[in-house]
Amino acid sequence: MGSCIICGTSVDGHICGSHEEDVVFEFEGSRANQLTPGRFYEGAVDGFADFGVFVDIGDSVTGLLHRSELDTRLESLDWDAGETVYVQVTDVHDNGNVDLAWSIRQSPREFRGELVDDPEGDRLAEAEADSGTGAAGATDPNERAAADSAAEPETGSPAVADDENGSDATRTRTDGNADADDTGTSASSTDARESGTTATPTNEGSGGLVAAERERVPIDDLESRVGDHVRVEGTVVSVRQTGGPTVFELRDESGTVDCAAFEEAGVRAYPDVETDAVVAIEGEVERHRDDLQIETAGLAVLDGEEREEVEERLEDALAERAAPDAIEPLADDPVIDDLGEEIHDLAGLIRRAVLESRPVVVRHDASVDGYVAGAAIERATLPLVRDEHARDDAEYHYFDRRPVEDGIYDMDAATRDVTRMLDANERHDEQFPLFVFCGVGSAQSRDGLSLLSVYGVERAVLGDRALDADDLAAHVTPADRDAGATTATAIAANVAAGVNPEVRDDLDGLPAVSYWEDTPEAYADLASEAGADADRTRDVRGAIALVANYQAYEDKRELVADLLFDGSESLAERLAGQFREKLDAAIETAEAHLDQREADGVTVAVLDTDAFTHRYDFPPTDLLCDELHRRTREDTPVLLGLGEDELLLRHTGDLDLDTVAEAIAERAPEAGVTARAARDDRIEFLLGERDAVLDATVAAVGEQFD
Structure with missing residues (x-):
C-alpha cells in the first residue's frame, strides 16, 4: 500500500481516484491499450491534418487531437513538430486508435504532481522521487498540504493561462506590471492614483483602471514601445476566449493589435465588451512568439464625445487608406x-x-x-x-x-x-x-x-x-x-x-494563362515581357488544369502560388506533362466512340460521356469536351457530351442556350429540361428521358445553328 501524493489517502499506488486528473503522466508503455483513459499525458506534436493534430504519447503510441477538441482554430496553432504539449486521453479503441482532448494546463507546474505511467505500475518521476519536496514529492500529508498552499498564487494575483499568442500558462506575475493588488486594482491604476491623474473605471470585474490623461499611442508605434505601459484607443474587431485570457483584437486608424485580458483561466474578461465596442485599453506592450500583444491592465468602454472622436478619426483614416489609386490597366x-x-x-x-x-x-x-x-x-x-x-x-x-x-x-x-x-x-x-x-x-x-x-x-x-x-x-x-x-x-x-x-x-x-486559344496579343506580349513565353504559359495552364481537378473544393494555396508566382518551372513542366498525357489518352478513346448525326445540314458529334470516359478521373468531362471540340470542329461544328442526366453543348456557331433548352423542352416535355449556363453550356434532364432528350437536342441544334 502507498499514499496519494496529493491528499495522503491510502491507495494501491501513488494517486487516489479523485486526484488522478490533478497529475500529469509520462508514458513508458509500448501499446495503446496500456494507456489509461481520463489521465493527462505529456506528448509531442507529430504532425498536422485537416481534421486535427497527431500527438506522440511516449515513444510508440500516437493519438489524434481532433480540431473540435481545440479551443482555437487549427490554423491558429503555431506548434512545431516535436513541441511538447499536454493532452488528456479520452478513449482507446480496439483498433489502437487513441482519442485525445486538449488540456488548458500546458506546463508541468500547472499540475499538482508528476508520475510515470509504466506497464509495471505507476511510479514517481525521478526528479520528485529524488527531491522529496514540493506538492508532488512530499511524503507527509501535512507537508504536502503546506507545499500545495505555498505553490498557490496569492489572492488577487491571477494566473495567466497559455493561449495561442504565447502567454505563459497559469503563472504568477512577479514583475509588477499590470498585476492586480489585493483589492483587485491594477498596478497601472495604482500608479495613476499616486500620480494624481484622473482615471475612468472599467467594467465591473475588470481588475483595473484606465488613466484618462495617459497619452494615446497609435498601434503602429507599438513596435518601439515594447516593455512600456501605453494607452490605445479603437474599435474591438474580434473577441477570442482562450483557455487562459480573453483576447480582444483592437483596431485604430493605424493598425490592429491583440490585447490579452485575464480574469481567471478560461473565464471571459469584460463580458459586456463585444465586437464593435469603442474602447480605451491600457497595459504593457509585450512580444509573444514574434507577435506584439498588450497585457491589459484596464479597459474602458468609451461613449459620448469620446466615442464620436475615436469613430470619426477611424473613419477618416479608413476612407483615406481604403481608396485605391487610379486604375491603370495591365494591358491594352x-x-x-x-x-x-x-x-x-x-x-x-x-x-x-x-x-x-x-x-x-x-x-x-x-x-x-x-x-x-x-x-x-x-x-x-x-x-x-x-x-x-x-x-x-x-x-x-x-x-x-x-x-x-x-x-x-x-x-x-x-x-x-x-x-x-x-x-x-x-x-x-x-x-x-x-x-x-x-x-x-x-x-x-x-x-x-x-x-x-x-x-x-x-x-x-x-x-x-x-x-x-x-x-x-x-x-x-x-x-x-x-x-x-x-x-x-x-x-x-x-x-x-x-x-x-x-x-x-x-x-x-x-x-495569358486563362486563354486556351486565341490569346489577345496584348496579354501574350505582357506575359512574354514578364518572362513567360508561350511554352511556359502553356505549361502553367496545363498544370493548373490538372491540380484544379483533384480535390476541386480545396484552394491548394501554396501549390497554385508555386506554379503561378514562384517560377517553379520544373514543377509546371512535370505536371503539364501529366496533363497532356492523360488528356491525349482520353481524347483518343473519345474520338473512337463519336457518333456522327445530321440535322438540317448540320453535323453533330455525340459522345456518350457516361460510357466512354473515366468520369471520376482526369480529365473532367467539361475539359475533355472542350479539347475534343477544338480538335474536331472543322468537320463537326457541334459537339454534344451526353452524360447520365446532363448534356454539354459545344459549338462554333451562334447558339443561345436558353433558346435551345426551350426547343428541347417542347420536343421532350416530360424530361424536366433545365439550362445551366456558367463555365459551359450545360443542360440537365431526367434520366428516364435520356434518349428522347438526345433526339430533341440534335433536332433543336439543327434548327437553331447559324
Whole structure:
C-alpha cells in the first residue's frame, strides 16, 4: 500500500481516484491499450491534418487531437513538430486508435504532481522521487498540504493561462506590471492614483483602471514601445476566449493589435465588451512568439464625445487608406477600359474590408480561369492582411479562397458558407465577410446569393458573365460577353493591381494563362515581357488544369502560388506533362466512340460521356469536351457530351442556350429540361428521358445553328 501524493489517502499506488486528473503522466508503455483513459499525458506534436493534430504519447503510441477538441482554430496553432504539449486521453479503441482532448494546463507546474505511467505500475518521476519536496514529492500529508498552499498564487494575483499568442500558462506575475493588488486594482491604476491623474473605471470585474490623461499611442508605434505601459484607443474587431485570457483584437486608424485580458483561466474578461465596442485599453506592450500583444491592465468602454472622436478619426483614416489609386490597366484591353470605374470600386471594397478586419472570401469557378482569377485577388490581398494584423496567422483568418463546382453558387455552397460564417461569428465574434465571386455566373446562383443577402452580407461579382442578383456591392462584368473575350482572370488581375500596386509585376503573366486559344496579343506580349513565353504559359495552364481537378473544393494555396508566382518551372513542366498525357489518352478513346448525326445540314458529334470516359478521373468531362471540340470542329461544328442526366453543348456557331433548352423542352416535355449556363453550356434532364432528350437536342441544334 502507498499514499496519494496529493491528499495522503491510502491507495494501491501513488494517486487516489479523485486526484488522478490533478497529475500529469509520462508514458513508458509500448501499446495503446496500456494507456489509461481520463489521465493527462505529456506528448509531442507529430504532425498536422485537416481534421486535427497527431500527438506522440511516449515513444510508440500516437493519438489524434481532433480540431473540435481545440479551443482555437487549427490554423491558429503555431506548434512545431516535436513541441511538447499536454493532452488528456479520452478513449482507446480496439483498433489502437487513441482519442485525445486538449488540456488548458500546458506546463508541468500547472499540475499538482508528476508520475510515470509504466506497464509495471505507476511510479514517481525521478526528479520528485529524488527531491522529496514540493506538492508532488512530499511524503507527509501535512507537508504536502503546506507545499500545495505555498505553490498557490496569492489572492488577487491571477494566473495567466497559455493561449495561442504565447502567454505563459497559469503563472504568477512577479514583475509588477499590470498585476492586480489585493483589492483587485491594477498596478497601472495604482500608479495613476499616486500620480494624481484622473482615471475612468472599467467594467465591473475588470481588475483595473484606465488613466484618462495617459497619452494615446497609435498601434503602429507599438513596435518601439515594447516593455512600456501605453494607452490605445479603437474599435474591438474580434473577441477570442482562450483557455487562459480573453483576447480582444483592437483596431485604430493605424493598425490592429491583440490585447490579452485575464480574469481567471478560461473565464471571459469584460463580458459586456463585444465586437464593435469603442474602447480605451491600457497595459504593457509585450512580444509573444514574434507577435506584439498588450497585457491589459484596464479597459474602458468609451461613449459620448469620446466615442464620436475615436469613430470619426477611424473613419477618416479608413476612407483615406481604403481608396485605391487610379486604375491603370495591365494591358491594352477595351473591355477593361470600359470597366475602369467598376474595377476601381471593387478594389476599394476589398481594401476597406481588410482595414475593417472583415474576412475576404473569394469564391471562384474550379477551372483554370477561376483558379487563376482567385489567385490574383489572393496575391494582392494577403500582404495587406499581414501588414494590418499583428498575428502571424492572420492570413488564414481574414482571407479565404474557395472553389465552386461548375461555376455555380448553388444553395449547397451558400449553406456551407453561411454555416461557417455564423459559427465564426458566434464562437469567435468574427465579422461577416466580403464575398467576391470570380467567374461565377448563372441563373442557378440566384438562390445562393439570396441566402447571403438575408444576413446583409456584402457581395461582389467579377467575370465574363453578368450575374442577375439584387444589391450587389460591385458587379464587374462586360456589357457584351463577346467583347474581346475578356476572361475572369483578366478582370481579376486588374482588380488585384488596384488592391495592391506592389504586386503588379506578379500579375502580368496571369491573363495569358486563362486563354486556351486565341490569346489577345496584348496579354501574350505582357506575359512574354514578364518572362513567360508561350511554352511556359502553356505549361502553367496545363498544370493548373490538372491540380484544379483533384480535390476541386480545396484552394491548394501554396501549390497554385508555386506554379503561378514562384517560377517553379520544373514543377509546371512535370505536371503539364501529366496533363497532356492523360488528356491525349482520353481524347483518343473519345474520338473512337463519336457518333456522327445530321440535322438540317448540320453535323453533330455525340459522345456518350457516361460510357466512354473515366468520369471520376482526369480529365473532367467539361475539359475533355472542350479539347475534343477544338480538335474536331472543322468537320463537326457541334459537339454534344451526353452524360447520365446532363448534356454539354459545344459549338462554333451562334447558339443561345436558353433558346435551345426551350426547343428541347417542347420536343421532350416530360424530361424536366433545365439550362445551366456558367463555365459551359450545360443542360440537365431526367434520366428516364435520356434518349428522347438526345433526339430533341440534335433536332433543336439543327434548327437553331447559324
